[in-house]
Amino acid sequence: MSAATSVATSAVVSTATFAELGVPEVLTGLLRASGITVPFPIQAATLPDSMAGRDVLGRGRTGSGKTLGFLLPVLTRLAATPRKRRPNRPRALILAPTRELATQIHDAAKPLADALGLRTAVVFGGVSARPQISALRSGIDLVIACPGRLLDHVGAGHAILDAIEITVLDEADHMADLGFLPMVKRILDATPAGGQRLLFSATLDNGIDQLVRRYLSNPVTHAVDSQHSEIPDMTHHVLHIDAEHRLPILIELATAPGRTIVFTRTKHGARKLARQLAAARVPAVELHGNLAQNARTRNLAAFSQGQATTLVATDIAARGIHVDDVSLVVHADPPVEHKAYLHRSGRTARAGNSGTVITLMTDAQVGEVRDLTRKARITATTTRLAPGDPLIGTLAPGERSLADPARIATLTGSAADLTRPGPAGIVPSAGKPAQRRRRGSVRSGSGDGHAAGAARKSADSVAAAGSARSGGKPVRASGAPSAGSGGAAKASQRFRGRAR
Missing domain, CATH: 3.40.50.300 (P-loop containing nucleotide triphosphate hydrolases)
Structure with missing residues (x-):
């Protein structure tokens, strides 16, 4: 043709x-x-x-x-x-x-x-x-x-x-x-x-x-x-942090009211971070390629319906996912290229709504993030801060609240899991890797x-x-x-x- x-x-x-x-x-x-x-x-x-x-x-x-x-x-x-x-x-x-x-x-x-x-x-x-x-x-x-x-x-x-x-x-x-x-x-x-x-x-x-x-x-x-094209109601911030402050700052951001999507580079990183947030009593679920289909369905439904307020995901969620009223996108790991940054960030400020995009940057990532924002043609405000900084409350405003452990247990594992640290101080996840597929004509x-x-x-x-x-x-x-x-x-x- x-x-x-x-x-x-x-x-x-x-x-x-x-x-x-x-x-x-x-x-x-x-x-x-x-x-x-x-x-x-x-x-x-x-x-x-x-x-x-x-x-x-x-x-x-x-x-x-x-x-x-x-x-x-x-x-x-x-x-x-x-x-x-x-x-x-x-x-x-x-x-x-x-x-x-x-x-x-x-x-x-x-x-x-x-x-x-x-x-x-x-x-x-x-x-x-x-x-x-x-x-x-x-x-x-x-x-x-x-x-x-x-x-x-x-x-x-x-x-x-x-x-x-x-x-x-x-x-x-x-x-x-x-x-x-x-x-x-x-x-x-x-x-x-x-x-x-x-x-x-x-x-x-x-x-x-x-x-x-x-x-x-x-x-x-x-x-x-x-x-x-920048979305007028989307603001971009880069938080220059010490590596050891990454998790405490993420917890401060994720405990604010509203829905938050946190992006990591790897499936292991998404799984680990979701467990860490859950152990800190943040209602978080994970979404990545190592989860079986029923786990992915359950986790995204929990986030969509408000049972979980934080979704920790790899770039697999950077395109195609639409969830109403995602007020905050956090790049816990800066993406490897600028297109991924734009697509990740596009999960917020949709359909005329406003949104905030935050990139966490360590000393070792300064040059990488600078190149990323330049290629993405976005203007971001860079601030060096530590946990407890008032700016965190400004970027993710509202009264902080932690979920009841029993509520999180229904999403991520048993109540005992949430109080019993697993390897590396994290809790086990209910999501199981996909099983080997059965043989069949299709x-x-x-x-x-x-x-x-x-x-x-x-x-x-x-x-x-x-x-x-x-x-x-x-x-x-x-x-x-x-x-x-x-x-x-x-x-x-x-x-x-x-x-x-």
């Missing part, structure tokens, strides 16, 4: 409503009931072209509203041309780089699709393939998938892509970073060349430009911001990974949890890859703050 260079670029922000942009009333009503009445810039820019069937390249950072930007036209166009469902032959496909992102997209799509009489399913590795096979066999309109597991189903004949009318690539640059482009190309080659294709990416490097040239036909490009852990194996772990290991909710209202966190869960009545819980 030959593809011309993008013929138009738009940075103009429209003032049109969803209805004026062509979204049907049944969907605008659901959005309105969830408090979503004004389109985000990326939605206002792309909807006229995507609704008209044009190929679209949307450029915008994570959290800019891309999810509704492609869900609304995909579902609207499917509903406008109803067809009899055929087993194993979905009509539309959305590709996402991680399990967690695929699930969040599905949770956003499900109530909208239900209102239009459409069926959806989500497909990813790390879980049983049988419910996915059953959903595909029953006939669905839209499948949201990670590349590896989808290719497993294609190879086994459970998914046939010759009826795909619309294909969406979400966070294409992240798929490229994880080494997924060869799989993405195989999938796109299996879809009809004349179908509509929507590609959303923060950048056009790492081969994304090749995808655009090869698979998008005469695309319209809409760039509403760039990867270096491997439960095979999906969504790089052929070399390294990318497989990082890309497809984030929890398959439901979208986050604030205000103490619980939200379902489901790892089930079946053809759907919940219903239109849950639309308000699923949408608010999540028009990404």
Whole structure:
């Protein structure tokens, strides 16, 4: 399929409503009931072209509203041309780089699709393939998938892509970073060349430009911001500390009201720090690639629903995770490169909210952090301090409170564990490493990974949890890859703050 260079670029922000942009009333009503009445810039820019069937390249950072930007036209166009469902032959496909992102997209799509009489399913590795096979066999309109597991189903004949009318690539640059482009190309080659294709990416490097040239036909490009655009309500601080003060300062930050995400460089570091915080009676859970799927689901759900106020994670959580009202992001370990800094930091100050980003820096990391902030093009205030400094209370304000040990025990281990230090003074964790997968025609852990194996772990290991909710209202966190869960009545819980 030959593809011309993008013929138009738009940075103009429209003032049109969803209805004026062509979204049907049944969907605008659901959005309105969830408090979503004004389109985000990326939605206002792309909807006229995507609704008209044009190929679209949307450029915008994570959290800019891309999810509704492609869900609304995909579902609207499917509903406008109803067809009899055929087993194993979905009509539309959305590709996402991680399990967690695929699930969040599905949770956003499900109530909208239900209102239009459409069926959806989500497909990813790390879980049983049988419910996915059953959903595909029953006939669905839209499948949201990670590349590896989808290719497993294609190879086994459970998914046939010759009826795909619309294909969406979400966070294409992240798929490229994880080494997924060869799989993405195989999938796109299996879809009809004349179908509509929507590609959303923060950048056009790492081969994304090749995808655009090869698979998008005469695309319209809409760039509403760039990867270096600073969010006005996000403030950046670097705390210059002594290495031995790292944990006490993290405890001071994490005990402030509100949700906090703490990033570490390694899986071992995330696990150790989560245990240390829990031992200090901070309600913290961990999220990294060494956790089994049920542990990742449980931990992210606990953080989303407010049972845990601190999530300690590796860079696997830097993309695709959306949790309402994350007020603070802490780089306990500075990331190795500036893109990771921007993506980590993007977990806060989303959907018009404000947020604070703090990087902890030791003497040995001064040059590294200086280069990091320069390449990220952010201006950070650097302060040398020790535990107890009043600035900590300013950056993470509010009355400090420590959780009841019995409450933390339900999240991280037994009550005895929390009072009995383990090796290196830390407490054991309830999260167990993933077990060796069983043999089968479709491997439960095979999906969504790089052929070399390294990318497989990082890309497809984030929890398959439901979208986050604030205000103490619980939200379902489901790892089930079946053809759907919940219903239109849950639309308000699923949408608010999540028009990404």
